[in-house]
Amino acid sequence: MGPRAGDEERPTLEDVAAFAGVSRSTASRALNDDAYVSAAAREKVQAAARDLGYSPNQAARSLVTRRTGAIAVVLSEPEARLLDDPYRTAVMRAGYRELADIGRQMVLIFSDTREDLSRTVRFLEGGHVDGALVFAPHRSDPLPKALRLLRIPVVFGGQAAGLRRGVHVVDFDNEGGARLAVEHLVAAGRRKIGTIAGPQDQSAAIDRLAGWRKTLLDAGLDPADLAAEADFTLSGGANAMSALLARHADLDAVFVASDMMAVGALRTLDAAGRRIPEDIAVVSFDDNATLAPAMDPPLTSVHQDPREQVHAMVETMLQLLDDQGLKPRQQVLPVSLAIRASS
């Protein structure tokens, strides 16, 4: 069914070689700028490639090199939560950029249903990609275990469910970040410091809650009954804030485990007539660039940079790619506190 014939035929390396008057081998060397090609030959080949509109057939290439040049970024999220999770969006973009910078293609994979699991494994298994960067924050997620059998290198972003040892992980210092936040509040003289924690099936949320609790205890303050759990969403944060206020009208600070929940908390506090930070100080976590500074008042937030995390993951991946035997490594990235008007 080719109405316009001719353009269907993609030129092959052989065609380019013939056009340039050299052999296929020489053409290959010239295009992959190998050593041992004369300047004249190289130029003739490159001109031929340009004239013919040649682009190498990746399938043929990776059949012999056993490399695809593509890296998967797997986002495993049980809900359709990705839609409004700014952290995930930032991860996607960072993944794309970091991989593009080293000439690799990102293949994005969402894996959120049970069928997705087997499809994901099959895809990663199928030699479409050289390696996988995996974000699977939920403890109960079966994906990380399923990936153990994979023949391609895997690097996790954040703790992997049930696999603390034997895998490569790049995580943020969630507990340390929470500690920074709470110490900051304590230093400002706050004494009744609540928290809105994330869902306790996620390591990051667990660690942030633990950091809050330990820091309070270290400061001689009592954390009892001062924690409310939510689901990292705006409305979840708003509801949790209501619950906390109802239990403790004298709350003078709150550490919220994500920016998104903090936006919700702010809304509740506003409706309740509390002034921030005069009546109650708010510190959140993520320091999302489009969220934290844009609030009213701007949020003090624990700063973590997804780009930095992805960068470290890519670095590890590259090492893994030329040395499968690399010892599993758990990297913990430091976080800092971005202080703004909300505290």
Added chain:
Amino acid sequence: MGPRAGDEERPTLEDVAAFAGVSRSTASRALNDDAYVSAAAREKVQAAARDLGYSPNQAARSLVTRRTGAIAVVLSEPEARLLDDPYRTAVMRAGYRELADIGRQMVLIFSDTREDLSRTVRFLEGGHVDGALVFAPHRSDPLPKALRLLRIPVVFGGQAAGLRRGVHVVDFDNEGGARLAVEHLVAAGRRKIGTIAGPQDQSAAIDRLAGWRKTLLDAGLDPADLAAEADFTLSGGANAMSALLARHADLDAVFVASDMMAVGALRTLDAAGRRIPEDIAVVSFDDNATLAPAMDPPLTSVHQDPREQVHAMVETMLQLLDDQGLKPRQQVLPVSLAIRASS
């Protein structure tokens, strides 16, 4: 560098065949469930594949079939706007789902800088994917023109810059949607109806503005000076709303060209002490599931479903994939009005 030997060797089809005691051809037929394979052979082969942990080498397969099973989704956005554009996020997800449902893999491509352009073209050219779904809303975007030379089928989501004819497009009825919104406001007795338009380098934004203007004229109302342009962001919407209010204190309705901008407008109106919808009615565009109904008050919004758009695009792509000669087709999807408390 193989500390653990043995598992490095991926089994090939030949291995599976030998293990099952049949020929490579029969094994291939059994796994691709072709006709003309005996039930006995099929079962033996499938068992062998399972036992050996076989998964086909995609490179080899696509070298001969000239199909990769992957479709690119290209998002061309000059700014790092994707971070907070809910429509784009919805498109990504919809793309993944729709393609997964037909057994295709999505390869996501962000293309927002000048280097990205040539890299994107090179990638699409390289035979990594069978086709591309392209979202390039900006009129000045050079990408659509660059893609004309491509040897793979391309379907655009929304109008493609400067290429109204000769390409496959699936768009929403932006002008019709604006008309619905404004007619609704007119019917409710509003007489001073402003608009916050999107950036006028995007077809969607232009069409929505045109729809607003024409409907006002049809109703015998004067649109002069009642439009403010913003950039589809929250803060842009807030500022544009301030500007409109300053110019026309007696505004009794506003049509906002996106949910995100409407959120900003709501904030401004709230700060200005206007009651919604009593003092001023608000109707927006997009009807984003996590945004429009969650506002205070919930937003009346022109409903468009990215999933539906992507579905139509995928459908066209599939037809294109087995008939390159398909006549270029401009599809316009209908939109409806979701009426809520803001109007």
Added chain:
DNA sequence: AGCCGTTCTGGGAGCGCTCCCAGGTGTCGC
């Protein structure tokens, strides 16, 4: 001259798969 090393070139093999074709086996109808 003769020899060595370096630089460059071309052809052959083969990556793992699908497709085509030749052939083998069984079943039915006359």
Added chain:
DNA sequence: GCGACACCTGGGAGCGCTCCCAGAACGGCT
């Protein structure tokens, strides 16, 4: 009984590339 026509199988070819190896060309040495 034998052709006709299903059904099923195995081997060969070839997709377009990279890599290996043999060898040519071209110096600069002894």
